[in-house]
Amino acid sequence: MIVDSALYRHGARVPDECEAHDYARLRAEVREEGDFVWLGLHEPDMDELSEVAAAFGLHPLAVEDAVNAHQRPKLERYADSLFLVLKTLWYVDADDAVETGEINMFIGPDFVVTVRHGRGADLRPARQHLEEHRRVLDHGLSAVVYAVCDSVVDAYREVALELEQDVDEVEESVFAPTRSDDSARIYTLKREIAEVRRAVLPLRDPMRRLAAGEVEGIAPEAGPFFRDVLDHLGQVDEVVDNLETMLSSAFDAQVSRISVQQNDDMRKISAGAALVVVPTLIAGIYGMNFSQMPELHWTFGYPFALSLMVGSSAVLWIFFKRSGWL
Amino acid sequence: MIVDSALYRHGARVPDECEAHDYARLRAEVREEGDFVWLGLHEPDMDELSEVAAAFGLHPLAVEDAVNAHQRPKLERYADSLFLVLKTLWYVDADDAVETGEINMFIGPDFVVTVRHGRGADLRPARQHLEEHRRVLDHGLSAVVYAVCDSVVDAYREVALELEQDVDEVEESVFAPTRSDDSARIYTLKREIAEVRRAVLPLRDPMRRLAAGEVEGIAPEAGPFFRDVLDHLGQVDEVVDNLETMLSSAFDAQVSRISVQQNDDMRKISAGAALVVVPTLIAGIYGMNFSQMPELHWTFGYPFALSLMVGSSAVLWIFFKRSGWL
């Protein structure tokens, strides 16, 4: 599905609605140095993308990747065009989960084709923002590549913030005096953090190359901007790294705390039951049927036995309290 | 055992059935630039392979490796031919296990000899696919090497998918409310993941060299195709890496959950038993044989004792419930 397509000249959008099957005509509009076409697609099938590939001369291996999605982030050169794969991330509040999509970019000398997979990571705001800042857009293709990368990585940062909050909640729950089993939640968070890492880590190398101005086809002057993106990527990586470490510690702490609490419970129940064991023995003794048991005939035999019971329990109670068992 | 042998010229198979002992004649068919022979063997013994080695000039150390199998994946140059070792993997549904085989390739200037060990990883589909795509096969030997690598690594991806599913199942079982001991299964999965890694990790360096076009004897133009294989390898590695981490977390989570459940059981049983301890004491008291025990002669002495028992248990019950012990 074509989401949007336009020709840009001197940093301004040249109105030109492109229909499907019409890609060659669109590209032919490029006449002056600096003109370029930005074609945005959403989950195209093989047929749709093949036509685009024919018009723009895209490499079949890259096209296959762009249709299948589920690539690792990477930046590769095929003949005279670049192929950039980005994973997109967004946080779904409803189920506290991180979802992933993908953006594939074909960057040629006079065109950018963006292929988006998944619901998240809409590129429309990035495009509008660019179109409103003619000075930026005037830098041509590189500005578009930067804008897309920047918006994708900004979304990572938001996801990282959400995860930070989730970890804070887990932490609070683990160290709260109330009992709770957070192991499933910790596990899920670890999975999501792993998801984020899979998006972030492989992207660092492409961004480094872009920041260093080493990538042919991207203006070296755009370096500082990609360095900025790389920096944000580094922040996300650091945050997520730290969250993972803290989660592991939190998991260990909770295992230890639960075990301590449970053992405390058992000890208290056992000690409580032990308090009753001696009185029961005393009752048993005075329940014996010996013909010669002087206490049975004492006037205060019964109260004596009762106080013996209470006394023995009291002694045990004090002993248990002192031992920290009750 | 010879599986298949053929001469390829201009991307087409030249019909020529090679018998055993006839390798020299087969090779002599190579006349034009670009002609090459592809000889496929399955678990040959030393004698069989020695004849092949004599005809194609294979290095004795490589031949020994190819007969023994159990090599690590590697790409090595011996004089003017290359020796490539690949581990093959396939998933056996019947026992949820990953099995391994091996493919050894001798790549000379005008021949490819593939030696396959193990049941899996049939090369016939790859050969057929090549023969049907003359345009690809026209690239000569490099196309064959790529086709074999590609089909082997594609099989890794399938295995990784199966393992991913197995891990998902384990995960579900661990966090299910029912009790199950998944430690043996987690252990087995870890073993299988280690198996996959042993196939994948050492192959990365050869693929990188092939992708970079650094390997003499393989066309540098084939680089992007090997880069694609390398990319798939990277995906498998990433998946498998992640599975391992998740399995470790799942194992820890299950140890913790089982321990929590078992302690809960013990606490409930103990608390339940403790409920009966006080009534037993009361029964013991009124079973004592003191001559002076007023309650024994009360009209409602018996119901009084019974309600004392019920009452004390009820008090304990409420207390235990409040403490979260029952």
Next chain:
Amino acid sequence: MIVDSALYRHGARVPDECEAHDYARLRAEVREEGDFVWLGLHEPDMDELSEVAAAFGLHPLAVEDAVNAHQRPKLERYADSLFLVLKTLWYVDADDAVETGEINMFIGPDFVVTVRHGRGADLRPARQHLEEHRRVLDHGLSAVVYAVCDSVVDAYREVALELEQDVDEVEESVFAPTRSDDSARIYTLKREIAEVRRAVLPLRDPMRRLAAGEVEGIAPEAGPFFRDVLDHLGQVDEVVDNLETMLSSAFDAQVSRISVQQNDDMRKISAGAALVVVPTLIAGIYGMNFSQMPELHWTFGYPFALSLMVGSSAVLWIFFKRSGWL
């Protein structure tokens, strides 16, 4: 907020009170080679900093970073000025916590602008110390950069010392014979150590470059001084690394010790209760109502039963003591 601003010439402060909005005039004072302006700001908003940026030609990306704070430590070149980000750390005794702030430095050919965030890490002492040591200050801008880095890293060392003390306390508590649950405290310390690392680790690369004299705009003669800072950074890193390892070991040790203690308690309680079980059985036996029970009619039947009880308990007691159960 402007904290301080001055022009320095030949290592001496030239009195010149700069008002807000007056930055251009301040900079225009720089006339001779070696003159420079040092402008110190505290948590400026975008407007304040924009004016400064206009006067000193700061790069918009760097300015944005300086306003937002929450950067990772880094040293970057934007056109003809440097941008250095440092995290500041201080230890708050009241709540045993490490707090973080940030210092951003813009270093141009004839100016230093320091932007400080957070309460800690006051730069006034560093400035005063410099102004009192004219010989040092005479080295110009590089001396200022060194002085700031040195004072920031010295603060890291103090924080590391405080953390070392905290870890010593935890250690003592873990191995003390009294019982205590230190898991929450260990967790908090790990968090704080992670905080320190996030300040220290990314700073090593900039310091290494400064120490090697590779950074254009900073005098290579200042190398040994930055090497000293780098060395201190290395010490902090080492201390903190070690603390982390020891904390993990301490955590494991405490989990193990608590579990041992709790199990000991349980065993003692159970063994204690078991001592009473046999006498209770004996009492039960002599409480049976058989018409033919010779012991019941013995003269010393009752003392016999009592001594049987005491004897059996004593035997058990000795057995339990020997088994190490009591």
Next chain:
Amino acid sequence: MIVDSALYRHGARVPDECEAHDYARLRAEVREEGDFVWLGLHEPDMDELSEVAAAFGLHPLAVEDAVNAHQRPKLERYADSLFLVLKTLWYVDADDAVETGEINMFIGPDFVVTVRHGRGADLRPARQHLEEHRRVLDHGLSAVVYAVCDSVVDAYREVALELEQDVDEVEESVFAPTRSDDSARIYTLKREIAEVRRAVLPLRDPMRRLAAGEVEGIAPEAGPFFRDVLDHLGQVDEVVDNLETMLSSAFDAQVSRISVQQNDDMRKISAGAALVVVPTLIAGIYGMNFSQMPELHWTFGYPFALSLMVGSSAVLWIFFKRSGWL
């Protein structure tokens, strides 16, 4: 002790029995290009080796190393001779243990001196094999170095196989339904694996240099052979690495399984005891001495009480079974 000594010329052994103190004469036999002496010693003392050192011009630091043994594997150049240290490993079936020895080689332009420590790793088979393959021995010194390295590393492979089998046994024992404490055995295996690693890891670098033909004094043509040794080393490393990981997992699994089994036992015992608690209470109730207890006078009072006991136990039994507690 001199084990064997000989002069080799054109790949053949020249009969010449060397006595102690006679080394200079032996060396003087070397007349033609390609001739070389191979002197084999077993645990010589300082005096013996000093004489050898004098005759062959060995470096004092290397000689000291060769007498003391307990070196790490290494390959070093001293003036015009090489010094190679190899650790030897062998598996002692009797006590399932890996034992270690050491081989030190001095490699000069026309001599090889091998100094062996420990009982294992006899070099005689390697020497005989070489002498029987004149074509190999004709390559001179390099062939000897290769033969020794090859036989040492082959022994590593055998040890690795034995360890693999031991780990398989442990694994089976851990996951067997019978109970066993394998922690001591796992610990011992880990120690032995560490032993193997200490032999294997530091040897990789010398082998890599030999394989690359970078070592002056060793024929670059021998490269593929050393590459083969390096490959075997890599296999041993991989096997041992994997064994270590699996042992750690097996240890964790066994800790978890034993804990689960023990808790199961406790639960069953507790639940079993709990079954008897309620009948005991009932018996206690009907043992009370109230004058007004109607049940006591019922004709079927006794059977009624008994069936009450049986019934209550049965209800508990069913409940416990359903809860999975019995």
Next chain:
Amino acid sequence: MIVDSALYRHGARVPDECEAHDYARLRAEVREEGDFVWLGLHEPDMDELSEVAAAFGLHPLAVEDAVNAHQRPKLERYADSLFLVLKTLWYVDADDAVETGEINMFIGPDFVVTVRHGRGADLRPARQHLEEHRRVLDHGLSAVVYAVCDSVVDAYREVALELEQDVDEVEESVFAPTRSDDSARIYTLKREIAEVRRAVLPLRDPMRRLAAGEVEGIAPEAGPFFRDVLDHLGQVDEVVDNLETMLSSAFDAQVSRISVQQNDDMRKISAGAALVVVPTLIAGIYGMNFSQMPELHWTFGYPFALSLMVGSSAVLWIFFKRSGWL
């Protein structure tokens, strides 16, 4: 405090007792090429060292380091002199602890100043040994630097041996059938091992540079000697690395073993108590007061009841034995 000072010429000590404040005169004695002064200080204060610094032209940053101690091992160049920091280690038998000191060396073109901190690591034996080996000392300054490094690293080896013994003891204690809590001892050993590592690890790089002859001011001919030191350093590192791993495994094993033992105890106590539960019930039954209880009037009712008790306990005993619970 000046420990010793001397001028060395042609490998011999020139008698010359240096008083404090007299350093300049001492240095002036250096007249011929190859002469050098070796001044040994022990824990000098700032004033003492300042005078030395003035006489020998030492860099203020290095002097500050040498007074403060608590540096990380390092080798640095300040103008025309070298500054080498070594950590010294020694094992105090009395409290099984590793203590640390520090040696700082200033190495100029014609002097060595050694500044020692801490009680251990006396340099006198090294100096005497050198003075007795004129041939070695004739190599000048480099021989002194080597001698100091060698004696320091030899002390590391002794410490490593002591730690190895301590770990062996812990290991034995962990796997002994007697019960012991070794967690505190394991923790302490880990701390000491960390101490050793902090001395060893950062020293490897300086030694490597010295061994490679890359350090200006140290004779490249001394390379093999420093390579020897580096080798010893590598051995210590390996030993200590291994000890750490084994300690972690030993800790895990002991946690598991203690837990197993404690659970065994609990099970035995519980099972023992359970043996008495059924006889107690039987006694309770025959203690009931029903008017119609035929057994009570049997002649052998009492023996019957007793044998019922014994029988039921015996059955339970056999069952528990078979289940492995007793």
